[in-house]
Amino acid sequence: MEKDHSAEVKILDAARHIFVEKGFNGCSSREIAKEAGMNVALVNYYFKSKENLFHLVVSSIMKEFAHSIFEVFKSDLSLEQKTRILIENEFDLLARHPEIPSFIIGELSKKDQNFFQCLDFENEIEKASIHKQVSEAQANGGMRKIDFVNIMLLIMSNCHFPFLAKPMIQTVHSVTDTQYQDYLKIHKQYVTEMVINYLFPTK
Amino acid sequence: MEKDHSAEVKILDAARHIFVEKGFNGCSSREIAKEAGMNVALVNYYFKSKENLFHLVVSSIMKEFAHSIFEVFKSDLSLEQKTRILIENEFDLLARHPEIPSFIIGELSKKDQNFFQCLDFENEIEKASIHKQVSEAQANGGMRKIDFVNIMLLIMSNCHFPFLAKPMIQTVHSVTDTQYQDYLKIHKQYVTEMVINYLFPTK
DNA sequence: AAAGAATTTAAACAAGCGTTTAAAAAATCT
DNA sequence: AGATTTTTTAAACGCTTGTTTAAATTCTTT
Known part of the structure; x- marks a missing residue:
């Protein structure tokens, strides 16, 4: 079955934007989730950890x-x-x-x-x-x-x-x-x- | 009267070393104080805030x-x-x-x-x-x-x-x-x- | 030596951190 | 329609953050 990627993509886009602007240590998972319009827990649900998300970006x-x-x-x-x-x-x-x-x-x-x-x-x-x-x-x-x-x-x-x-x-x-x-x-x-x-x- | 500068200088040196290595958001006041061999509170006693210390460095x-x-x-x-x-x-x-x-x-x-x-x-x-x-x-x-x-x-x-x-x-x-x-x-x-x-x- | 000022300390503060949990909601499948 | 899986949520976890407080210590001055 195919899953809807929109949540994943939204988080990835927000993460890229915020990581680039503030750096890994200069922002929080909650800030990324908020910019993506998602719940904090979804960041780890889709990407395992903040570090892993950063790596992908x-x-x-x-x-x-x-x-x-x-x-x-x-x-x-x-x-x-x-x-x-x-x-x-x-x-x-x-x-x-x-x-x-x-x-x-x-x-x-x-x-x-x-x-x-x-x-x-x-x-x-x-x-x-x-x-x-x-x-x-x-x-x-x-x-x-x-x-x-x-x-x-x-x-x-x-x-x-x-x-x-x-x-x-x-x-x-x-x-x-x-x-x-x-x-x-x-x-x-x-x-x-x-x-x-x-x-x-x-x- | 003249105050002994050694504590101030020790903190300033440690701050420079750690800020340069890890960035402002990548380190803590406690880490700087520890490297300087001082108590955390002395960082703010001598330099008012972490941000101000960073500015000086x-x-x-x-x-x-x-x-x-x-x-x-x-x-x-x-x-x-x-x-x-x-x-x-x-x-x-x-x-x-x-x-x-x-x-x-x-x-x-x-x-x-x-x-x-x-x-x-x-x-x-x-x-x-x-x-x-x-x-x-x-x-x-x-x-x-x-x-x-x-x-x-x-x-x-x-x-x-x-x-x-x-x-x-x-x-x-x-x-x-x-x-x-x-x-x-x-x-x-x-x-x-x-x-x-x-x-x-x-x- | 006593008094006063400067320094250092341990402890506490509220706030925010990354991450996890378990329940609710939505979507999918039979 | 009912069962099952996937997605989303609010809440909580333990921990660290920068900063402040008030007491203890050291130093300076008289």
């Missing part, structure tokens, strides 16, 4: 963000084009979910690291055979010889940090939300140019 | 990091040299306190932004007259014409994110602590070269 968010990256890895493009699209996609995705990076960073720093190894991103990277494409490009001089981890670190640093540091920058430089949007828009262009120039120097 | 941390930056701003060097030293200093400071960025980012995203405006960084920036130096360098073609906020965003992104993303990268790429240290060491060189090349293109 974080996993689904990380999969969403990882999917966006792996789609580009798997596409049939040059590495330079992949880099451009990667930056474009990250800025777009982050503009739609600007609060996610600080949530992930903040929560992941408090939990043990083995907590999310089940997602198995290494397998996905392998399937996209992006390592091979990088090695070949570096062998024929089309790309600067840098380890793949450092390449991803360079790209992701420049995409994610502007969103992570938004509250910081706004405090330090007295910037409004609208002004910050403008900074982000032009910043994407700077980042693209800087990273491409560095990774593909012969161009 | 965050302010002192942010001043420490800001000081390191303003020292470079105020020095008598070219912008290119300042950029090099800024990156060098940030990587060194972060290597000594790798858990601070994720603490600041994680906690600042949950609190209201006016919370820390009392630190008045804008005044410090003004005193260092860094804006003037940038304008002049950009006028005579020595530096790419980018707003100061975007310049700082470029530099800080590449310094801080590698420390923010450490748990993430280690999960995704199965990297040990020692291996990650090596990635960081070489990454500092990449970042310096990339940022300098981009901000001072004629060199």
